[in-house]
Amino acid sequence: MAISSSLSLSCWVSTAIPDKFHCTELPRAITAHFSCKSITCSGESASIDESHCKRRSLLLGVGALTTSLLHANSLFAQEIPEKFRAFVDKVDGYSYYYPNDWRDFEFRAHDSAFKDRYMQLHNVRVRFLPTNKTDIHDLGPMEQVVTDLVRHKLAAPNQYATIFGVEEKSIDGKNYYTIEYGLASPNFATTSFATIAIGNGRYYTLIVGANERRWKRYRNQLKVVADSFRMLDI
Template structure:
């Protein structure tokens, strides 16, 4: 992964000429955040500057708080023949099923706190804020999904439920910054 990161940061200067204009590239990175741009796989996002990269099984990229291990962001994608997130159905149907069948374990109680739909640079996103409660712990997350490049992208930003109120706004910056772009 270190080679890929070096390549991504090394090619960062070229992205302005090679990639179409995107609001993520046009914006200034917020204070205390860094930008992760994966040119090869067609997505980007911000993450807190004090977080560290780590391997998260079956995910393409992941960063976590170095002290609070449950606070992290991770992105994965799978192939799809869909062209847009709307091809899956309306947000009010897709998001609850996504949380129930993909994000939650069978023994977890699900509480969907908020759902939002947005379009940026012609790409549509569904974002859900949800809580998963197990017998021994609870977590709260933002999950964002998008479709581009024949891929179904998923970004998860998570924290322990006890810390959610304190860190929610910081984590929302990460969730809101997720973008997919054509490769």
Template structure:
């Protein structure tokens, strides 16, 4: 990754924290070395009354923060985790222990979300949030689960939707970045009382099935969709 010579950061310690947030200047929002296949459709799914089995034992660890100051050799190590520079008005969350990273809007704050490893939310709109969780798996690639359309439909129906929610899939996308495969789905969930729209990105690596979900109120989706798509597309698995 190319690093601007004008960039400067200072560290809260002399070592790189295992989980940290980082802000870099924006030069290019393109995703390098990536191949993308997109499928757009509208698929309604009536969810099963049988709830999905979810391991609730994994707890989120709070990240450490980086400040602004002088450039050091450690910066080269930290920024090398990214295939591209952070877009304007976003920050990066990097988890070197659990092997993943992603961007989130710069004014969001971290919070606890049950059974998730990390989570950030809008300060004022509570339904605006992003969270990441992972479960152990003996698979090595998302392709081993089956065709994208089948995997995504099962994911939305049995994992992401509650028994009382009506789900609609608006589109799905497959990407290969640095030899790692990712599925991203755009979907809506509706109950008699409220409705949300979301992106979910899933991938398998490091013996883990990773899921990133970024969500907003349905009424605000049109306005914030592009912002949240950046978050969904930014998810990366790191080698650990």
């Protein structure tokens, strides 16, 4: 798929760029095509091997990348949306945006995570597992992959899972699925987006969500986060 974009340099740093950094003006690209499907399923128990995932310390950066790095990845093609920041992890090969008033926190078995200061269920987190696959299409049919993810990885034994839709996009030859789904238990319910992709020998999963009662109000904001996830070449 051919992706057209324009390059702009809206902020500056020295050539010594931290491996993990935040920026409020890092450019972005968001060109994609979509195909949507709906699935409903019941929650099942799941266990995820967490030994290969670890939370790393964050290095804060101010400014942006040099011109040579801007040409290296389509993440840098346009400006970051207002009221968002970029988190870039050059070591682990991924980046995404998050609301600029969220703060980082430790989320078990995840590599990075940010949350709203006041609403604990309002957060984004990223994890990855090693894989010998090279693309999400290698996992099998999309419906099967998405159903397995939600039922066996994301839903707890006492939760009922509903998948509202799936979007597929391809950017710079890298493929991504973004799933909108809800998890309901006797005590609370949440709605979330999960973006998954495979690259760098890793199966990446970004999840961003909120309490079900707040979903309608914040959905558009959280969709920006879900759509912003990019794999970087490492």
